[in-house]
Amino acid sequence: MLNGSNRILVESVKRLLRRGATTNLRNIISKTHAADLAAVIRALSLDNQLHLYNLIEDTEKKGDLFSELDEDTFLPLIETIDLDDIVAVLELMATDDVADLIGRLPDEKADAILEKMKREGSEEIEGLLKYDDDTAGGIMVTDFMAFEQDVTAKEAIEQIQTEYHDVEMPFYLYVVDEYGKLVGVSSLRQLVVVPAETPLKRFMSTNVFTVGTDIDQEEVAKLVARYDILAVPVVDETNRLVGIVTVDDVIDIFRQEATEDMLKMAGVGEEFIETQTVMRSTKTRLPWLLASCLGGIFAFFVIGKFEGTLDRYAYLAAFIPVIMGMGGNIGTQSSTIVVRGLATGRIITRDFWTVVSKECAIGLILGLIYALLIGSVAQLSYSMIWLALAVGLAVICSMTVAALVGSCVPLLMARANIDPAVATGPFVTTSIDIISVYFYFLIATTFLGI
Numbered sequence: 001m002l003n004g005s006n007r008i009l010v011e012s013v014k015r016l017l018r019r020g021a022t023t024n025l026r027n028i029i030s031k032t033h034a035a036d037l038a039a040v041i042r043a044l045s046l047d048n049q050l051h052l053y054n055l056i057e058d059t060e061k062k063g064d065l066f067s068e069l070d071e072d073t074f075l076p077l078i079e080t081i082d083l084d085d086i087v088a089v090l091e092l093m094a095t096d097d098v099a100d101l102i103g104r105l106p107d108e109k110a111d112a113i114l115e116k117m118k119r120e121g122s123e124e125i126e127g128l129l130k131y132d133d134d135t136a137g138g139i140m141v142t143d144f145m146a147f148e149q150d151v152t153a154k155e156a157i158e159q160i161q162t163e164y165h166d167v168e169m170p171f172y173l174y175v176v177d178e179y180g181k182l183v184g185v186s187s188l189r190q191l192v193v194v195p196a197e198t199p200l201k202r203f204m205s206t207n208v209f210t211v212g213t214d215i216d217q218e219e220v221a222k223l224v225a226r227y228d229i230l231a232v233p234v235v236d237e238t239n240r241l242v243g244i245v246t247v248d249d250v251i252d253i254f255r256q257e258a259t260e261d262m263l264k265m266a267g268v269g270e271e272f273i274e275t276q277t278v279m280r281s282t283k284t285r286l287p288w289l290l291a292s293c294l295g296g297i298f299a300f301f302v303i304g305k306f307e308g309t310l311d312r313y314a315y316l317a318a319f320i321p322v323i324m325g326m327g328g329n330i331g332t333q334s335s336t337i338v339v340r341g342l343a344t345g346r347i348i349t350r351d352f353w354t355v356v357s358k359e360c361a362i363g364l365i366l367g368l369i370y371a372l373l374i375g376s377v378a379q380l381s382y383s384m385i386w387l388a389l390a391v392g393l394a395v396i397c398s399m400t401v402a403a404l405v406g407s408c409v410p411l412l413m414a415r416a417n418i419d420p421a422v423a424t425g426p427f428v429t430t431s432i433d434i435i436s437v438y439f440y441f442l443i444a445t446t447f448l449g450i
Contacts, residue, residue, distance in 0.1 A: 006036055010043045017048050025055050034064035041065070042073050049073075050080045063093040071104050078105065087116045096141045096249065099128035103138075136220045137213030139253070140234045140243030145173040147200055149183060154196035171230040174241055175204045182208060182233055182241045210235050213242065220245050221253040222345045257343065260421070295430030299437055306441040309448070315382055316444055319374070319391050320437060326370055327398035327436035328429045334359045334406030335428050339420050342410060349415045356407045363403025367396035386447045394440035401439070402432045 009032065016025050029037065029052070041049050056062050066074065066089065078086065090098045090113065102110045102125065114126060131137030145164045147156050156173060164170065173191065175184035184204030194203050210233050211220050224232055224247060234243040303310070303320075310317055338355060341347030347355055375392030379385065406428055410420035 006039045009036060010040050013040050013052065014044070014048075017044075017051065022055065025052070026057065029056055029061075030058070034061060035068050037061075037065055038068035038073075041069065041077070046076055046080065049077050053077065053081065059089055060092050062089045063097070066090075066101055067093070067097050074101070074104060078109070083112060083116060086113060091117065094141055095125055095128060095143065096139055096243075098125050099138070100133070103129060103133055131213055134217045135213065136211045136215045136217065136232075136234045136245055137243070139217055139220070139249050140213075140245050141249075142243045143167055144231075144233075144241075144244045145170060146176050146180075146241055147173060148178065149175045149201035149204070150199050152196065153191055153194050153198050153200070153203075156191060156200060171246070173200075174233055174244075175200050176241055180240045182210060182235055182239055184208060185233070208233065210239075211245070212237070217245075217253050218257050218343070221250045221257070224250045225254075226345070289426065291426040292430050295426070295434060299434050302434060302438050303441070306445065309441065309445055313444075313448070315387070316441070319378065319394075320440065322374060323391070323394050323398050323440050324433045324436045326367075326374075326395055327402040327432045330363055330366060330399045331402035331406035331428050331432040334363070334403045335410050338407050338410040342414050342420050347411075349411055352411050352415075355411065356404065359403040359407035360400060363400040364396065367399035370399065371395040387444075390440070390444040390447045393443050394436070397439040397443070398432075398436035401435050405432055405435070 009028075013025065013028065016028070032040070041052065044052065053062070053065070056065065066078075069077070090101070093101075102113060105113070117125070128138065128140070128142070133139075145160060145167055147159065151159075160170070160173070170188065172185050172187055174182060175186065177183050184201065184206050185208045186200060186204045190203055209223060209227055209229065211223065213234055213236055220232060224230075224245070229247075231244045231246045233241055234245060236242050338347060338359075341355075342349075371392035374395050375388040378391045379388035409428055413420045
């Protein structure tokens with residue numbers, strides 16, 4: 001969804017494209033951030049996308065634009081761009097960004113680009129491509145500052161000025177032994193405040209937070225967030241420093257993971273869907289809604305089992321929606337809290353009984369409050385104490401069991417190494433609907449002596 005300023009920008013660009021106002025378009029492009037330019041590109045036809053891209057004179061800006069485009073926009077556009085132009089853009093980009101972009105491409109296109117880049121050296125990119133996209137190895141930058149521990153502060157500063165002036169994120173300098181194994185780290189501030197002849201091993205910190213190349217990107221992001229560091233070094237199985245993951249990538253990870261969790265909890269898959277075609281969006285949502293459909297059919301059979309009771313006491317049906325709704329809402333609340341806690345690391349699977357007992361207690365307390373409210377409505381409406389008690393008890397059972405299911409299922413799925421976010425979608429809400437209506441009729445028929 002475009003914000004106000006981007007909407008104005010899109011309309012201005014479309015108007016200038018219709019008029020063929022090339023000079024004005026170049027002026028706008030030069031002053032527009034790549035992120036905003038990506039929003040404009042997404043709103044244009046493919047021909048106009050290519051036309052606007054060709055008006056970008058700064059090759060580095062083209063690379064920034066590539067990084068900002070979503071896959072559904074990037075892939076069709078890249079097919080229309082000359083291969084030499086693509087290679088020229090990629091050669092100026094950070095290796096982790098290049099690896100990410102090439103990883104999106106069809107194998108034939110990716111191989112052609114890598115072959116074209118061989119003369120300029122694409123070994124680092126090919127090295128990154130061997131790692132999974134969502135691991136530390138797949139998102140790391142191989143351009144970092146590393147020095148041996150006997151190097152002095154003065155020598156390190158001189159090398160930074162001559163050899164490392166193009167490093168993308170010069171937050172820390174890493175200290176390695178003669179085999180390239182990580183032994184310490186120093187901030188740039190520490191480097192400039194110590195006496196010039198002090199060797200790095202005298203003031204470096206040996207307490208270094210590291211991750212392996214196969215660690216999931218979400219765990220990397222949690223580590224950076226927990227210890228408030230700007231970059232985390234990535235080491236191989238021998239503790240040799242092979243790259244770093246920087247804070248800008250961590251921000252992207254959190255945004256990506258949060259989006260995936262929200263989409264899963266809504267039951268619409270895990271990929272960004274706003275730019276997908278109608279058919280692709282339909283195919284994505286179809287299997288998720290199947291769970292709701294099957295649950296609804298099962299609920300139909302549950303209610304059908306008590307059809308005779310409903311024929312004789314039709315007013316029982318009036319309270320089905322509110323009982324199912326209260327249970328579904330608190331179940332969604334509990335599962336969302338637990339899923340988010342697992343995602344941020346505030347809840348771990350070892351907290352199972354603590355988390356579940358707390359959510360059950362909350363469900364019971366809220367159930368008592370709303371049982372009193374809804375039971376009072378039943379009594380005032382029908383003047384039948386047994387109905388008020390049945391409705392009240394059903395609300396208590398529904399909300400307590402919903403809190404139990406909503407908190408248990410994500411924790412059990414996490415323990416089984418299954419993404420707990422899927423538990424908050426149709427699976428939990430549908431199962432709670434069935435349980436709620438079953439308890440309601442079971443309690444009501446017990447009071448009626450049927």
